[in-house]
Amino acid sequence: MSALLDGALILAFLEAGVRLGIPLALAALGETISERSGVLNIGLEGAIIAGALGAALGALDTGSPGLGVLLGGLAGAGVAMVFAVFVVGLNTDQIIAGTAVTLGGLGFTAAVYQARFGATGTALTLPTLDPLPLPGLSAIPVLGPVFFRQAPTAYLAYLLAPLLAWFLFRTTAGLRLRAVGEAPDAAAAAGIRVRAVRFWATVAGGALAGLAGAHLSLAYAGTFAEGMSAGRGFIAIAVVVLGRWSPVRVLAAALFFGAASALQFFLQNLGWDLGYQLFLAVPYILTLAALGGWVGRAKAPEALALPWPSRRSGA
């Protein structure tokens, strides 16, 4: 019981929660952009893992973690572009194409990694993206160590959420993007280029997912491992639903699920050794409960996951 009151332990738990929540937040903010334009990108997981590998190779080859992050973002954008060519360009089914992009992203990154470092190779040591305590802010009790001694990618997520909210709800370009996601026919009639908006919204979303991957390999793990995205793309998509497609709430939901994932370390420290595999399942169960319990009927963009121009034939 005394351990429960241990402030340092709780601080460490919250800090880990934020650190785990940041990749979810970046990916979910990206998904918010594409879903607001009507594109459900199930291929997010593929963009994250591509971002993780891109960032790892970029940091390794240039020696600069900053350039690595940039490359991670580009890799994520590239994967999303493949997805967009199919679902926007060819107007194929979004769910099937997204699943394929995820499978392909996981497969290709594994193949590239194995080809370059061998199938069993020792863990890669990368130039890492170190925590950057913000002067002043990091000295605030509790909030400082939890929020403001994180990697620079975390600050990007904090800034991005309100910026994105402003963009979506206060600018003409944001209004157009939302119009495309709610009523593509009306938007097209008003002269908006529906497919161009959807294409670039999807690519922008993928770039953020790539940054999420970069955070995973450079700031969180300090290495790359096959399949290290570990389903975060799918949790991020659920986080968008939980945050009701509104960027600031999406950030909050992502941090909440980061904390849920950090619970395993916390409870282990308290001596609850039920097997860590069980705790790994907790964030997914919580997400399911949240979807079924209080947010299931939250209103998605009207035209989400619907092909445009609409068509009759199947996949």
Next chain:
Amino acid sequence: MTRSRAWVAGGLALAATLAAAAGSLALGGFDPWRALSALVTGSLGSPTAVLSITLVRAVPLMLTGLAVALAFRAGIWNIGAEGQLYAGAVAGVAVALSAPEGMSAWLIVPSTLLVGGVAGAAWAAVPAVLRLRAGVGEVITTILMNFVAIHLAAWMVHGPLQEARGVFPQTDRIPDVARLPVMVPGSRLHLGFGLAVLLALGLWVWQRFTASGFRVRAVGASPGAARVAGRIDEGRVLLRVFLASGAIAGLAGVVQVTGVTFALYEDFSPDWGYTAIAVALLAGLHPVGVLISGALFGALEGGAGAMQREAGVPAGWVQAVEALAILSILAVNRFMARRDR
């Protein structure tokens, strides 16, 4: 799509996949010809390769492919075959391990399969109920259930179901009586293959010739029209198909445990439940077609080992090719639909 057109689409998609696969090999600095011939020899080069490698690998793909094809036919996005397969495997191995000494194989094998199927259906029931009662789309929920299943299975083989010595993260090997009999003497091809073939034929006859099969196709083609014009209880059809799809995927898991591995271990499935989507789509969602596309993907996975040994192609490449196959099918279908206008 008519049958001949489905064949044309399938053929074109295969050709496109092959071209993309060869291209990606060349890009990666491998010799495409050498790699692909190693793939073909390794998977189809001898009767042993066909029976004990390709078809054995195909069985879980055929079964999960049937599960996905059935769900997609009814308009259910069951991306959860992976989790349902794990549920079936865990439940099946638990039953097989707890079989009392001296029990007849005639009793234990069917009950193991039954329990595996029921477990798969139970795993599918969660997203089914969430869709029908709470209005939550099944795409995300089935995927989330996959992760829950994978972690629970990992916990099982580290905890309650771990082997007696407690060293490796796997279960004990199941007793001989609980194992599926071999179909072709001298090979590793087990009864699960026969089961997949029978199930495919049964599903085809049911969908094609019975009223309830027609209702499934009607709901999948246009839920609103089925409800209004055909007085079809859409929710009931969806629930039943969702559970049946989960049961078939669960069967895939228990068949793999009792027919091939004889034990459950961590990361048991190399993403069969996701590859199943490619299998089902390449078959145009036709149950008998799933047998053919399942065998094709079985050959791809079966030949991957030879390709790695002889041409140095990394194993992850096979998964990438499966993704290329799905994208090729999508593209071919779109181009064929466009030409019709």
